[in-house]
Amino acid sequence: MSGHIGIEAIMRSGPVIPVLVVDDIGHARETAEALVEGGLKVLEVTLRTPDAMKAIQRMNLVPGAIVGAGTVLNEKQLEDVLAVGSEFIVSPGLTEPLGRAAVKAGVPFLPGIANSGDIMRGMDLGLKHFKFFPAMAAGGIPALKALAAPFNKAKFCPTGGISAATAPDWLALDPVLCVGGSWVAPAGASPEEIVRLAREASELAA
Incomplete structure (x- = not known):
C-alpha cells in the first residue's frame, strides 16, 4: 500500500x-x-468483470503497484472497492452522491467529465483532477483544449480511444498529466510483451 498518496502524485507517477x-x-x-x-x-x-474485486486484491500484493478501481458508478461500489484495498477510484462520470462519498472517504478520486458542467460540478465538490472520457468520442484534443481553457486549475487524464501512436499528442498538452490506455496490456499478451509495451509507454514524455 502506498499510504496517503494524492491523486496528483498518482497521475504524475x-x-x-x-x-x-x-x-x-x-x-x-x-x-x-x-x-x-x-x-x-x-x-x-x-x-x-465478475473477478475485478479479486483482481484488485491480487494485484495489491505486487510490490510497487498502486492499484485502483475503475468504472466505479455509485456509493455501494465505492464502499466495496475500498474494502478490498483500492488506493484510488476512477469513474466514467460524476454524480453528486458519488463525488460527496469519495470526498468524505478521503480516497484519491478521478471522476470522468465530458463537458464544462461536469467540471463545474466537480470543482463545487473541491475536485480539480478529472478523467476526460470518452476522449476520442467526446471530440479529441480540440475538445479538451476548449474545455480546459476556462478552468486553468483543472488537470486531466484523457481516456478512451487513445493509442501508443496518439498518446504523445495528448501528453504534450499542458493540463494533461497522464493518459489512460488499454493498449499496454492487451488480451492474451504474454508477460514479456506487456513488459515491453509498458516500458515503451513509461518512456513517453509527459
Missing part, C-alpha cells in the same frame, strides 16, 4: 495509467508484475 479489464483472474498478478517491471506502477482495474 507515469505518463500512462493502464486500464485493465481482467477476464482471467489467474493472470492478474503476473500482469501487474509485468506492468510494474515495465515502469507503470499505477494500475486501474475496471469493475467490468
Whole structure:
C-alpha cells in the first residue's frame, strides 16, 4: 500500500495509467508484475468483470503497484472497492452522491467529465483532477483544449480511444498529466510483451 498518496502524485507517477479489464483472474498478478517491471506502477482495474474485486486484491500484493478501481458508478461500489484495498477510484462520470462519498472517504478520486458542467460540478465538490472520457468520442484534443481553457486549475487524464501512436499528442498538452490506455496490456499478451509495451509507454514524455 502506498499510504496517503494524492491523486496528483498518482497521475504524475507515469505518463500512462493502464486500464485493465481482467477476464482471467489467474493472470492478474503476473500482469501487474509485468506492468510494474515495465515502469507503470499505477494500475486501474475496471469493475467490468465478475473477478475485478479479486483482481484488485491480487494485484495489491505486487510490490510497487498502486492499484485502483475503475468504472466505479455509485456509493455501494465505492464502499466495496475500498474494502478490498483500492488506493484510488476512477469513474466514467460524476454524480453528486458519488463525488460527496469519495470526498468524505478521503480516497484519491478521478471522476470522468465530458463537458464544462461536469467540471463545474466537480470543482463545487473541491475536485480539480478529472478523467476526460470518452476522449476520442467526446471530440479529441480540440475538445479538451476548449474545455480546459476556462478552468486553468483543472488537470486531466484523457481516456478512451487513445493509442501508443496518439498518446504523445495528448501528453504534450499542458493540463494533461497522464493518459489512460488499454493498449499496454492487451488480451492474451504474454508477460514479456506487456513488459515491453509498458516500458515503451513509461518512456513517453509527459
